[in-house]
Amino acid sequence: xxxxxxxxxxxxxxxxxxxxxxxxxxxxxxxxxxxxxxxxxxxxxxxxxxxxxxxxxxxxxxxxxxxxxxxxxxxxxxxxxxxxxxxxxxxxxxxxxxxxxxxxxxxxxxxxxxxxxxxxxxxxxxxxxxxxxxxxxxxxxxxxxxxxxxxxxxxxxxxxxxxxxxxxxxxxxxxxxxxxxxxxxxxxxxxxxxxxxxxxxxxxxxxxxxxxxxxxxxxxxxxxxxxxxxxxxxxxxxxxxxxxxxxxxxxxxxxxxxxxxxxxxxxxxxxxxxxxxxxxxxxxxxxxxxxxxxxxxxxxxxxxxxxxxxxxxxxxxxxxxxxxxxxxxxxxxxxxxxxxxxxxxxxxxxxxxxxxxxxxxxxxxxxxxxxxxxxxxxxxxxxx
Amino acid sequence: xxxxxxxxxxxxxxxxxxxxxxxxxxxxxxxxxxxxxxxxxxxxxxxxxxxxxxxxxxxxxxxxxxxxxxxxxxxxxxxxxxxxxxxxxxxxxxxxxxxxxxxxxxxxxxxxxxxxxxxxxxxxxxxxxxxxxxxxxxxxxxxxxxxxxxxxxxxxxxxxxxxxxxxxxxxxxxxxxxxxxxxxxxxxxxxxxxxxxxxxxxxxxxxxxxxxxxxxxxxxxxxxxxxxxxxxxxxxxxxxxxxxxxxxxxxxxxxxxxxxxxxxxxxxxxxxxxxxxxxxxxxxxxxxxxxxxxxxxxxxxxxxxxxxxxxxxxxxxxxxxxxxxxxxxxxxxxxxxxxxxxxxxxxxxxxxxxxxxxxxxxxxxxxxxxxxxxxxxxxxxxxx
Numbered sequence: 001x002x003x004x005x006x007x008x009x010x011x012x013x014x015x016x017x018x019x020x021x022x023x024x025x026x027x028x029x030x031x032x033x034x035x036x037x038x039x040x041x042x043x044x045x046x047x048x049x050x051x052x053x054x055x056x057x058x059x060x061x062x063x064x065x066x067x068x069x070x071x072x073x074x075x076x077x078x079x080x081x082x083x084x085x086x087x088x089x090x091x092x093x094x095x096x097x098x099x100x101x102x103x104x105x106x107x108x109x110x111x112x113x114x115x116x117x118x119x120x121x122x123x124x125x126x127x128x129x130x131x132x133x134x135x136x137x138x139x140x141x142x143x144x145x146x147x148x149x150x151x152x153x154x155x156x157x158x159x160x161x162x163x164x165x166x167x168x169x170x171x172x173x174x175x176x177x178x179x180x181x182x183x184x185x186x187x188x189x190x191x192x193x194x195x196x197x198x199x200x201x202x203x204x205x206x207x208x209x210x211x212x213x214x215x216x217x218x219x220x221x222x223x224x225x226x227x228x229x230x231x232x233x234x235x236x237x238x239x240x241x242x243x244x245x246x247x248x249x250x251x252x253x254x255x256x257x258x259x260x261x262x263x264x265x266x267x268x269x270x271x272x273x274x275x276x277x278x279x280x281x282x283x284x285x286x287x288x289x290x291x292x293x294x295x296x297x298x299x300x301x302x303x304x305x306x307x308x309x310x311x312x313x314x315x316x317x318x319x320x321x322x323x324x325x326x327x328x329x330x331x332x333x334x335x336x337x338x339x340x341x342x343x344x345x346x347x348x349x350x351x352x353x354x355x356x357x358x359x360x361x362x363x364x365x366x367x368x369x370x371x372x373x374x375x376x377x378x379x380x381x382x383x384x
Numbered sequence: 385x386x387x388x389x390x391x392x393x394x395x396x397x398x399x400x401x402x403x404x405x406x407x408x409x410x411x412x413x414x415x416x417x418x419x420x421x422x423x424x425x426x427x428x429x430x431x432x433x434x435x436x437x438x439x440x441x442x443x444x445x446x447x448x449x450x451x452x453x454x455x456x457x458x459x460x461x462x463x464x465x466x467x468x469x470x471x472x473x474x475x476x477x478x479x480x481x482x483x484x485x486x487x488x489x490x491x492x493x494x495x496x497x498x499x500x501x502x503x504x505x506x507x508x509x510x511x512x513x514x515x516x517x518x519x520x521x522x523x524x525x526x527x528x529x530x531x532x533x534x535x536x537x538x539x540x541x542x543x544x545x546x547x548x549x550x551x552x553x554x555x556x557x558x559x560x561x562x563x564x565x566x567x568x569x570x571x572x573x574x575x576x577x578x579x580x581x582x583x584x585x586x587x588x589x590x591x592x593x594x595x596x597x598x599x600x601x602x603x604x605x606x607x608x609x610x611x612x613x614x615x616x617x618x619x620x621x622x623x624x625x626x627x628x629x630x631x632x633x634x635x636x637x638x639x640x641x642x643x644x645x646x647x648x649x650x651x652x653x654x655x656x657x658x659x660x661x662x663x664x665x666x667x668x669x670x671x672x673x674x675x676x677x678x679x680x681x682x683x684x685x686x687x688x689x690x691x692x693x694x695x696x697x698x699x700x701x702x703x704x705x706x707x708x709x710x711x712x713x714x715x716x717x718x719x720x721x722x723x724x725x726x727x728x729x730x731x732x733x734x735x736x737x738x739x740x741x742x743x744x745x746x747x748x749x750x751x752x753x754x755x756x757x758x759x760x761x762x763x764x765x766x767x768x
Contacts, residue, residue: 001623003399008392014640015387206620208604209627216596223592236590239385243593243640252636256398256627 069100095139099147138188140249187279453484479523522572524633571663
């Protein structure tokens, strides 16, 4: 096992009716800026519940944070937060709203051009405290300290993070997810699945707890993914998905093990340039990535085949073939395609994607830092 | 899944050489009371490492906290902490030292007779901050907010806890455990194993993540338990054990599921009255408890048989028999006996044990609150 530091102070309130906990989490009279996205919080009733629980605060609202939250939008929210002298942010929505709110929390306390946080990785020294009400299980942002922000004008999508960006609390009520469109639920399943694989499918370091936890999350997604798409109002299936997605990226299964994340970084460029959903890019890049790097990931791929997919074969290469096929078929079964060509993107698009990876410094990706631009190009070629 | 709140702000520094993190965790000039047990911290070199990392503080020491830490000892430590106006406590040792230090942390801030915290469950309102350096993987106290304290004069062993009693940080260096006596390592394996079972072997509530995590911890203990006893200097086996023991009782696998804990409560009385090690009592009570309550726990026992012990049988009662046998044999294989009679305790001792459970209010134990004194008696009779 590798050395690690694990720290995660976010308080989780999980279950039906938990939105009411907001009242005790935020002191009376606090100046709150509530952030959200489009109209879904109105349609699913969450907006009304949150408003009711914020009756004791001085509330300002900022709606309209989009999927792949934009720097430009978030700077307007930051201006609003400063205007009303906000003391606390409350994000109500999915990963995009929460990621965006993390950026607002950082930008409010930042001196200078907040774009530097993203592009020049200037470390932040404090952030406005914030909480979240999660309505879309997928990114894990509700219990971690990272975020990804997009700048439309330059078509850039960049990650950042800080120890100051853990939510103080997050409310996870699975019944708020009953009305989600199937595409968002399927995306969430793929997103969580790939989050686990990025931390699991590397090389073995004798970390049995992390391996077993990762395998448990993957098996749970395989079991409940189809069920929750078929029966959106099955509370327990939605609850299982919501808790998997949180556990998939709260630091726990990645502590003490190597991590990859190359599929994410390559995928970010596809989203920024071609507008695909984040999970759609992962479903495309990940299978090709595993195929291309199967020899470096051999031991863990065999373990994945046996323990997650229950495959049996004396021939380890056949096990790996089976594991990659099962992974691809799982995504396809959720109606998430696994080829660039499914979106009309051909090999002619690859040079620009690779050029952008280079421009963003993404030239030594993966658990062994050996996913250079040439490897990224070859992975993308396999993904056409 | 049941509703839950999960919160755990302890920062974990895990791995070789991590004791040096103390220097950054405790500000310069802090008045620290360092607590420890007997001589083991001198023999394993931990004392010297900790002293070196505390060079920037104003340090006072309090050694001699015993296994099953005694109220009387801890009140002397509390007096010492007050005399030196301590601002921070640093526990160096196993679960007993950490549990004891939690009590000191609470007692230092408590008005009135601190015994009330234990016997009258008077809630504490604050506690002195503290950190830990763990040297014995077993109890999970390094990443939770509970403790168990013994009063020798009345032979009582009582649990308490508070949200104010999470360690600020805990250092887990597996190499500090190389020199542990085999009996303590075996006890730690049994303790962690039963911690998991108390939260897992109840009744199903469709909590797939918690189930998979619990099963992963149990399988890991089965795999590495014998290995770490056979090869005390196998770093990775000790690291696996240390992380399992922490995860077994940090709130994670118990969030959103029913919990039992009757084996623990019955076991506490055996320790208080007959002096057996904590884990020794669990190895005795747990198999008898599962046998006696096998029908109420039927579904989860079958799942346990299949997923943890890989048993196969059409007949579910046979699966349950097999699972209980395997559990008992696992403890025995670690040289931890599973019968009261192995310690010369006969059925004549049972009435007093049951009377003490009643005196301590332990009359509605278990996940369904149906382990009344008669059931406890019957379990103990099966355990002779």
